[in-house]
Amino acid sequence: MFNLSGKTVLITGSAGGLGKEFAQRILQQGAKVCLTDIKTELGQATEKEFVKAFGADRVHFEVCNVTNADDVLKVWQNACQKFEVDHLDVLVNNAGVMGEKEGWKLCLDINLRGVLNGCTLAMEKMSRANGGRGGVIVNVASILGLFNAQQPKGWAYNTSKSAVVTYSRCVGTAETEAQDGIRILTLCPSVTQTPILDGCTQAELAEMKKNVGGFLQADQVGKAFMTLLQTGQTGSVMSVWKDCPPYYIPDTGMGLFILYTTCAMVMRFVPKSVFDPTNGLKFFPHMTFILVAMLVVWILVAKFSMWLLF
Numbered sequence: 180m181f182n183l184s185g186k187t188v189l190i191t192g193s194a195g196g197l198g199k200e201f202a203q204r205i206l207q208q209g210a211k212v213c214l215t216d217i218k219t220e221l222g223q224a225t226e227k228e229f230v231k232a233f234g235a236d237r238v239h240f241e242v243c244n245v246t247n248a249d250d251v252l253k254v255w256q257n258a259c260q261k262f263e264v265d266h267l268d269v270l271v272n273n274a275g276v277m278g279e280k281e282g283w284k285l286c287l288d289i290n291l292r293g294v295l296n297g298c299t300l301a302m303e304k305m306s307r308a309n310g311g312r313g314g315v316i317v318n319v320a321s322i323l324g325l326f327n328a329q330q331p332k333g334w335a336y337n338t339s340k341s342a343v344v345t346y347s348r349c350v351g352t353a354e355t356e357a358q359d360g361i362r363i364l365t366l367c368p369s370v371t372q373t374p375i376l377d378g379c380t381q382a383e384l385a386e387m388k389k390n391v392g393g394f395l396q397a398d399q400v401g402k403a404f405m406t407l408l409q410t411g412q413t414g415s416v417m418s419v420w421k422d423c424p425p426y427y428i429p430d431t432g433m434g435l436f437i438l439y440t441t442c443a444m445v446m447r448f449v450p451k452s453v454f455d456p457t458n459g460l461k462f463f464p465h466m467t468f469i470l471v472a473m474l475v476v477w478i479l480v481a482k483f484s485m486w487l488l489f
């Protein structure tokens with residue numbers, strides 16, 4: 180289990196909401212936390228609250244806009260200076276917006292470019308291959324990064340979050356961990372009661388509540404976050420859903436791609452007339468055919484082995 184005691188941590192977008200929740204839990208484990216956000220007043224108030232609880236030598240707030248790589252570098256350097264260290268151990272890329280009022284360009288800039296700014300810098304600074312000490316990066320995505328919800332209005336948010344999941348899986352490999360000593364983790368919460376919901380109308384909230392069966396509280400996501408940070412394997416993606424323990428989502432993309440491609444290859448030998456030819460490029464009938472064929476083969480094999488055994 181990753182021991183946080185004495186470690187140095189930088190969390191983006193941590194003046195309030197989930198970022199503040201993560202910061203509090205990390206501080207409770209004995210680490211030093213640099214809070215960062217674009218909200219100066221809220222950030223300073225959170226800093227004050229945490230200084231009171233954990234001491235001035237373990238908490239620091241800096242204004243930082245994640246869309247600006249120079250800002251992120253400056254904050255990284257200032258955090259090292261404040262905590263009198265030459266490295267940071269953990270980066271949590273948490274800052275994010277829903278994007279409906281910000282527009283798609285800013286949404287992608289904050290939710291995707293912001294994460295990539297943080298990751299690129301952290302990979303460079305933490306990499307053992309570059310003389311760093313290794314570390315952990317946690318990217319906060321969303322369950323909306325795990326499937327393609329049919330939400331024409333929310334496409335920018337969903338696109339940004341699935342890109343974060345993809346990036347984390349591409350880079351969070353055993354090789355990266357062996358070479359650079361960096362674990363890359365992704366957290367995908369369902370809808371959680373935080374200030375991000377403030378901009379929603381009652382009707383939107385009611386609809387969303389109906390769709391997801393109720394909202395998570397920040398402390399439930401905080402608990403899952405700590406499990407991921409302390410025990411998650413690199414490249415892993417944790418989903419947090421109401422009323423069940425957090426669980427990991429494997430990357431099934433390659434498996435499905437191979438399955439569908441195999442189906443398409445097999446279908447070359449099935450006469451077109453078996454199916455509606457207009458469905459030639461649709462895979463539902465193909466899949467049904469292949470699955471039924473696989474089931475029949477499986478039953479025959481099972482039966483045959485029973486005959487052999489008894």
Ligand SMILES: NC(=O)C1=CN([C@@H]2O[C@H](COP(=O)(O)OP(=O)(O)OC[C@H]3O[C@@H](n4cnc5c(N)ncnc54)[C@H](O)[C@@H]3O)[C@@H](O)[C@H]2O)C=CC1
Nearest residue numbers: 192196197217244245273274275321368370371373374375
């Ligand atoms: N609350 C929810 O339902 C869910 C939230 N998430 C994700 O969790 C993360 C945290 O969100 P919440 O705490 O819920 O929202 P929040 O709105 O309370 O916190 C987000 C923080 O990011 C900051 N921020 C926005 N733009 C920034 C920028 N350019 N640079 C630096 N900071 C910036 C905001 O000032 C805010 O303090 C986000 O990435 C969000 O997408 C994921 C799934 C569900």
Ligand SMILES: CCCCC/C=C\C=C\C(=O)C/C=C\C/C=C\CCCC(=O)O
Nearest residue numbers: 321322323328369370375379383387390
């Ligand atoms: C319509 C406004 C909704 C605002 C929700 C605000 C923040 C949500 C952040 C998320 O990351 C949401 C996470 C999960 C949503 C899950 C499912 C959505 C189901 C699709 C639907 O409701 O149509």
